[in-house]
Amino acid sequence: xxxxxxxxxxxxxxxxxxxxxxxxxxxxxxxxxxxxxxxxxxxxxxxxxxxxxxxxxxxxxxxxxxxxxxxxxxxxxxxxxxxxxxxxxxxxxxxxxxxxxxxxxxxxxxxxxxxxxxxxxxxxxxxxxxxxxxxxxxxxxxxxxxxxxxxxxxxxxxxxxxxxxxxxxxxxxxxxxxxxxxxxxxxxxxxxxxxxxxxxxxxxxxxxxxxxxxxxxxxxxxxxxxxxxxxxxxxxxxxxxxxxxxxxxxxxxxxxxxxxxxxxxxxxxxxxxxxxxxxxxxxxxxxxxxxxxxxxxxxxxxxxxxxxxxxxxxxxxxxxxxxxxxxxxxxxxxxxxxxxxxxxxxxxxxxx
Amino acid sequence: xxxxxxxxxxxxxxxxxxxxxxxxxxxxxxxxxxxxxxxxxxxxxxxxxxxxxxxxxxxxxxxxxxxxxxxxxxxxxxxxxxxxxxxxxxxxxxxxxxxxxxxxxxxxxxxxxxxxxxxxxxxxxxxxxxxxxxxxxxxxxxxxxxxxxxxxxxxxxxxxxxxxxxxxxxxxxxxxxxxxxxxxxxxxxxxxxxxxxxxxxxxxxxxxxxxxxxxxxxxxxxxxxxxxxxxxxxxxxxxxxxxxxxxxxxxxxxxxxxxxxx
Numbered sequence: 028x029x030x031x032x033x034x035x036x037x038x039x040x041x042x043x044x045x046x047x048x049x050x051x052x053x054x055x056x057x058x059x060x061x062x063x064x065x066x067x068x069x070x071x072x073x074x075x076x077x078x079x080x081x082x083x084x085x086x087x088x089x090x091x092x093x094x095x096x097x098x099x100x101x102x103x104x105x106x107x108x109x110x111x112x113x114x115x116x117x118x119x120x121x122x123x124x125x126x127x128x129x130x131x132x133x134x135x136x137x138x139x140x141x142x143x144x145x146x147x148x149x150x151x152x153x154x155x156x157x158x159x160x161x162x163x164x165x166x167x168x169x170x171x172x173x174x175x176x177x178x179x180x181x182x183x184x185x186x187x188x189x190x191x192x193x194x195x196x197x198x199x200x201x202x203x204x205x206x207x208x209x210x211x212x213x214x215x216x217x218x219x220x221x222x223x224x225x226x227x228x229x230x231x232x233x234x235x236x237x238x239x240x241x242x243x244x245x246x247x248x249x250x251x252x253x254x255x256x257x258x259x260x261x262x263x264x265x266x267x268x269x270x271x272x273x274x275x276x277x278x279x280x281x282x283x284x285x286x287x288x289x290x291x292x293x294x295x296x297x298x299x300x301x302x303x304x305x306x307x308x309x310x311x312x313x314x315x316x317x318x319x320x321x322x323x324x325x326x327x328x329x330x331x332x333x334x335x336x337x338x339x340x341x342x343x344x345x346x347x348x349x350x351x352x353x354x355x356x357x358x359x360x361x362x363x364x365x366x367x368x369x370x371x372x373x374x375x376x377x378x379x
Numbered sequence: 380x381x382x383x384x385x386x387x388x389x390x391x392x393x394x395x396x397x398x399x400x401x402x403x404x405x406x407x408x409x410x411x412x413x414x415x416x417x418x419x420x421x422x423x424x425x426x427x428x429x430x431x432x433x434x435x436x437x438x439x440x441x442x443x444x445x446x447x448x449x450x451x452x453x454x455x456x457x458x459x460x461x462x463x464x465x466x467x468x469x470x471x472x473x474x475x476x477x478x479x480x481x482x483x484x485x486x487x488x489x490x491x492x493x494x495x496x497x498x499x500x501x502x503x504x505x506x507x508x509x510x511x512x513x514x515x516x517x518x519x520x521x522x523x524x525x526x527x528x529x530x531x532x533x534x535x536x537x538x539x540x541x542x543x544x545x546x547x548x549x550x551x552x553x554x555x556x557x558x559x560x561x562x563x564x565x566x567x568x569x570x571x572x573x574x575x576x577x578x579x580x581x582x583x584x585x586x587x588x589x590x591x592x593x594x595x596x597x598x599x600x601x602x603x604x605x606x607x608x609x610x611x612x613x614x615x616x617x618x619x620x621x622x623x624x625x626x627x628x629x630x631x632x633x634x635x636x637x638x639x640x641x
Contacts, residue, residue, distance in 0.1 A: 247493060248485045248491045251478055252483075254474055254478065255471045259471040263471070263482065265428075266469060267455075267484070269454075376523070378473050
């Protein structure tokens with residue numbers, strides 16, 4: 028294929044090891060590592076957040092072994108966890124691309140509302156599901172358009188959209204919830220929200236979602252471009268990547284994830300509330316960073332952030348389960364967030 | 380001369396009221412090395428960014444192999460066989476060498492998933508080909524861990540993948556050590572020998588003179604002259620010409636008559 032002649036196409040020689048290379052060799056950053064060490068190195072943030080989760084569980088277990096050896100306390104967390112995870116994973120993409128999206132709670136509310144309205148009108152829940160996903164994508168594209176093409180700051184624009192969409196819900200529903208009594212008997216409910224082997228089925232769905240997203244993040248063209256754009260948008264543009272399109276796609280992806288969250292939240296309680304999604308804003312965001320995704324963009328981990336979401340979700344149950352009053356919950360949220368960030372900061376080298 | 384790879388006609392670029400380029404004509408033929416020189420602010424970087432499609436000209440035509448191409452952009456520049464090694468190298472430093480080489484031109488299999496093994500093997504072959512080899516870094520090393528010369532190697536490896544017809548090198552020897560500079564020159568010779576073209580931008584006139592066949596001198600957004608190596612004769616002649624551009628004779632001779640000295 029190549030026509031270029033190389034003077035020394037064979038093995039690299041020692042002459043090419045300059046002083047700088049020797050230093051890095053001494054630092055242990057050479058390429059000839061064992062597979063295990065390479066694995067450890069590449070997955071440091073994810074392994075770090077897994078360690079935090081295990082430590083937290085161990086501490087809670089030591090606090091009250093009888094409560095924490097009962098499966099029900101874990102099942103309680105697993106029921107609510109998918110709702111967070113469906114939105115935390117797409118948030119990893121947005122943060123990696125160098126933006127932030129604070130509009131997802133209102134999108135969860137909006138998409139859940141659309142789902143509830145469609146089901147209430149007598150359509151099959153699958154139709155409602157499709158309508159919710161379409162709504163999520165459209166809302167994500169709107170938010171993305173404001174940030175990418177209208178050049179607004181993502182922090183402020185998405186916060187504004189969050190207020191505006193939530194406000195629209197409040198105006199139209201006047202605070203009234205929608206109960207869907209027939210939902211439990213539908214085929215969709217059995218498929219998405221029943222239990223199997225003592226585990227909520229929704230948990231298996233979200234696991235599938237995480238695996239697919241992790242593959243897209245690490246092994247797909249889109250994931251590669253998300254990394255590159257977040258790392259160096261100028262370089263990405265100069266190399267012919269459509270930077271704006273990649274950014275827009277990540278926002279649409281959050282809209283999609285929020286739609287899944289919104290629908291699964293309705294499935295849990297057969298009821299949609301006008302405040303649906305509101306409580307996920309800060310825990311959802313915290314999960315992304317607790318999991319080891321870097322706030323400055325360009326690097327992150329889907330698996331790690333998913334584990335981070337478990338950690339953050341478990342704190343509330345754990346604190347109460349261990350016998351402390353609910354007043355301790357916020358303190359432990361803060362403690363875990365700060366300790367995780369310190370750990371990740373120490374663990375990651377930021378290259379410029 | 381051979382086939383005309385690219386031609387810029389009457390390219391103008393203005394930032395508000397300020398003209399960075401005021402009507403530039405430039406062409407590169409197959410197999411030639413063109414040296415683009417000029418003082419700071421002459422418009423060299425703007426010109427090559429326009430060639431690479433990273434910046435859109437205000438007016439002017441871009442012709443690829445004789446055909447006018449509207450709405451020129453970076454992706455089109457690359458698919459037309461033009462690769463650019465930017466002055467800042469345009470690397471994503473938190474990513475691997477492989478990802479940097481294949482950004483914007485990923486090797487994908489079904490459903491757009493990356494063919495990671497193939498990309499890694501190609502990256503490792505390319506790095507070996509240009510002589511930037513080491514036991515210390517592999518295709519999965521993070522670019523941020525590399526030295527300046529090694530990073531330049533990644534940028535060059537990216538440019539030679541795909542057998543591009545024209546490689547634009549924007550001050551490729553700036554901030555490089557002597558051995559690393561020698562590697563870059565060696566690379567230019569390889570590309571010339573393979574019958575491909577290079578547009579070489581440099582501040583060091585001796586460097587540019589040694590490797591170029593033809594010179595384009597830019598001065599305040601215009602082409603001051605286009606001259607071949609044969610016509611020029613020596614690097615000193617080029618330096619003298621550029622000094623005269625910077626300090627026009629009339630002006631220096633005019634000063635004494637104004638009575639400021641003597």
